[in-house]
Amino acid sequence: MxxxxxxxxxxxxxxxxxxxxxxxxxxxxxxxxxxxxxxxDDPASETYVSMKQxxxxxxxxxxxxxxxxxxxxxxxxxxxxxxxxxxGNVDGILVQMPVPDHVSDREVLRAIDPEKDVxxxxxxxxxxxxxxxxxxxxxxxxGIQKLIESAGVDTEGKEAVVVGRSDIVGKxxxxxxxxxxxxxxxxxxxxxxxxxxxxxKTREADVLVAAAGVPEMIDGDMIQEGATVIDVGIxxxxxxNEKGYELVGDVAYESAKERAGAITPVPGGVGPMTxxxxxxxxxxxxxxxxxxxxxx
Ligand code: NDP
Numbered sequence: 001m002x003x004x005x006x007x008x009x010x011x012x013x014x015x016x017x018x019x020x021x022x023x024x025x026x027x028x029x030x031x032x033x034x035x036x037x038x039x040x041d042d043p044a045s046e047t048y049v050s051m052k053q054x055x056x057x058x059x060x061x062x063x064x065x066x067x068x069x070x071x072x073x074x075x076x077x078x079x080x081x082x083x084x085x086x087x088g089n090v091d092g093i094l095v096q097m098p099v100p101d102h103v104s105d106r107e108v109l110r111a112i113d114p115e116k117d118v119x120x121x122x123x124x125x126x127x128x129x130x131x132x133x134x135x136x137x138x139x140x141x142x143g144i145q146k147l148i149e150s151a152g153v154d155t156e157g158k159e160a161v162v163v164g165r166s167d168i169v170g171k172x173x174x175x176x177x178x179x180x181x182x183x184x185x186x187x188x189x190x191x192x193x194x195x196x197x198x199x200x201k202t203r204e205a206d207v208l209v210a211a212a213g214v215p216e217m218i219d220g221d222m223i224q225e226g227a228t229v230i231d232v233g234i235x236x237x238x239x240x241n242e243k244g245y246e247l248v249g250d251v252a253y254e255s256a257k258e259r260a261g262a263i264t265p266v267p268g269g270v271g272p273m274t275x276x277x278x279x280x281x282x283x284x285x286x287x288x289x290x291x292x293x294x295x296x
């Protein structure tokens with residue numbers, strides 16, 4: 001029987017567990033806070049930010065909502081980040097990407113105080129992750145580690161294959177898989193658009209993470225019998241329904257389910273975990289800012 005990994009349920013258990021740490025902070029008079037900065041009028045970005053704010057409210061994290069006119073000068077964004085860096089009441093800072101073309105996303109990520117960089121994208125935090133001394137694990141790959149753990153799968157000594165090498169998913173995922181740590185110790189292959197014979201690589205995988213952004217590109221034939229399959233992709237495809245579209249992953253779910261030992265659905269797999277791990281990082285940030293050792 002293939003196990004369907006329930007991301008909503010695992011995310012809920014992460015949120016429940018966070019309450020212990022939030023209570024510890026509360027006992028010290030501290031309420032964790034996350035500042036979200038949106039410099040975009042893209043409806044998808046607006047939705048992402050409002051979901052993150054709702055998530056914060058649900059667990060007792062203060063959400064500070066900052067919006068900057070996308071036509072404004074980049075200096076307005078940098079000044080805002082400087083103010084948030086200096087503000088002792090702000091524990092985490094998240095700038096919703098993408099920022100407008102006239103602002104450098106790399107420079108924005110560098111401007112955030114690494115101790116408040118709850119996305120884990122500042123070069124200092126990327127370096128710490130690679131060095132095996134992560135301050136904040138990036139939310140999506142960290143959530144994937146939790147999903148794999150929840151399925152009772154030990155990655156040690158296994159073949160892990162990651163399809164995709166983005167800075168936010170593929171690279172940090174591969175880095176976590178090769179760490180000498182629980183959730184790591186896997187022999188890891190990273191595939192991308194230049195990979196030759198992708199199917200030969202994915203068929204080797206005991207644990208397969210698909211993060212390419214290509215609808216249903218990985219089907220059952222590309223999966224080893226019994227593999228753990230984690231589908232990161234969120235792709236809109238035309239559909240004959242009221243909305244005119246539906247969301248599908250990078251994995252062709254029905255055929256993959258026939259071969260996988262465990263598999264995440266889309267939606268309801270990785271997505272809720274990404275959101276939960278942002279809350280986790282924010283609570284961790286609050287502990288770090290205020291010198292309180294929290295149980296996480
Ligand atoms: P990017 O577009 O930044 O990266 C995609 C990666 O996939 C690139 O490395 C690219 O290779 C590789 N790729 C593209 N096409 C192929 C192919 N045909 N064969 C092999 N590799 C290929 O995407 P992200 O990492 O940001 O996101 C990936 C997907 O995950 C998207 O659908 C996104 O919406 C989703 N996502 C979901 C999240 C969640 O919480 N569930 C969070 C973040 C992303 P190359 O480098 O050579 O171009």
